[in-house]
Amino acid sequence: MTTQPETAAEAASAETTPAQPVPSEPQAKPATHDTVPPPALLDFMMKQWKPSNRKLPPKLKHAEAFRARRRALSQLFPGETLVIPTGHEKVRANDTYYRFRPGTDFYYLTGNTEPDCVLVLQPKEGGGHTDILFVEPNPGRGDATFFTDRVKGELWVGPRLGVKESQARYGVDETRGLPELKDFLASLHGAVSRPTRVLRGFSPKVDEVLPAQAEREKALAQALSEMRLLKDAQELRELQAAIDATQRGFEDVIASLKSPRTERTVEGIFNLRAREEGNDVGYGTIAASGAHACVLHWTRNDGPVKKGDLLLLDAGVEAHSLYTADITRTLPISGRFSKEQREIYELVLEAQAQALQAVKPGNDFMEPNRVAMRVLAEGLQRLGILADAEEALKNEHQFYKRYSLHNVSHMLGLDVHDCALARQEVYKYGKLQPGMVLTVEPGLYFQTDDLTVPTRYRGIGVRIEDDVVVTARGCKVLSSAIPRTAKDVEAWMKRVWAKKK
16 A cells, blocks of 8 residues: 555655655655655645535446356355455556556456455355455545645546445445555454455555465466356457457558558557557557567567568457457568468468367367367478478477467457466366357468578468357357458458558
8 A cells, every 4th residue: 555644744844765666566755856845835735626526426337247246256255255456556667657457357356447456255144245345545635645646646647436436336335445454454364254365466465464375365366267268248249349449450550551661660550549449459569570470479569561571460459348359460561472471371271260160169178279280280291391290290299389389279358368377177178168268370480590491481470360259059250350361361451552542
């Protein structure tokens, strides 16, 4: 929690000291370039403000869905206190912070996007839990911190919603101010207290008060990840909105390729769409031109974009609801694939097509990957790169990974690699079920110095990635509106460029 002056007089007499940023939680200390406000200024600033409108805000849209998730979590841990923090702003450099993004599980249960908050599910007599949401109070103009606190002060960073307002907004049973949290957590730590589980790693202040119980708390994190494995209709709508915005971002990039400049330009153009239509990008945009496409997570984005090369664009808009798309298209910067580029592109496309057919209920999660890797290995044999596909596919060999490196799928949702703490037997080695959303993204990457690859293919990197939801009989490609075949990609680029004229 933030350390703040108790009174205006104390704030006035405080010494100006260098900022001491703590990555886990911002501290309200003056910066070295600040001056201490004199008492006269403090007095002047506290007067003649129009009374604030204390009307309670409307309930959050879909608040009942968030409440249902809290009730489902309650049923998994009867009689136990559950503590789920959202986390704090993180230092980018010295006393400046990254834009805050709430903890995924906290948001999934509340819909709240403010930093520092903590959700507690407290057992009730007779069963079930009471929701207690700890939030930052909003003192309005009645406390000097509204202009002296550069971390949380309203004139510095904007207003917080407040305690009563948060209860109305999020539909929780009870809200309390964050200054009450420390004593509340201390009351949980005792011989007669109920069993407690904490979602660790988000708030050092919470972690310090409550002793760690590794296995019990691992079970809480796993349960939350496993709850998120199956998406409801509203979540699918949010994902679709993120994917649709991502398509528009890709078209913004294509328009810029008429007069290509740099990978930074590509990143900036896509990220503008993400900020205009969503919360942000869902992950660091990969704008990999030429041989940079052979680096799986190329986010430096500092190279040139040249005609004749391919641009591998792996990017996703994170919607205001925090659900993110994750799409990759490999685009010919000149508007047309060369013969060699097309050969590799169509091999990757066939691997994806076969993998999509394997996404259906009852298949295990790894089946699409096995199918795609067979297509790639057999194709690599036809190209003269692998001597024997069957030998390459054996578990003890896996030689195809020299050119493909990664599996073709991961879960997708509020996190780009969603549900990561789910048990392996439920996720990686589990069965696909209707409502699961995953990516299907095979790729081939031929390094410029790989002597096992014919010279004509070296430096080519291709990945094609789409987002799909498992249905009762198979899967639905949520990103099907984004052109995918080589012919359709070329026509898409031509169509976008024609609109630009």
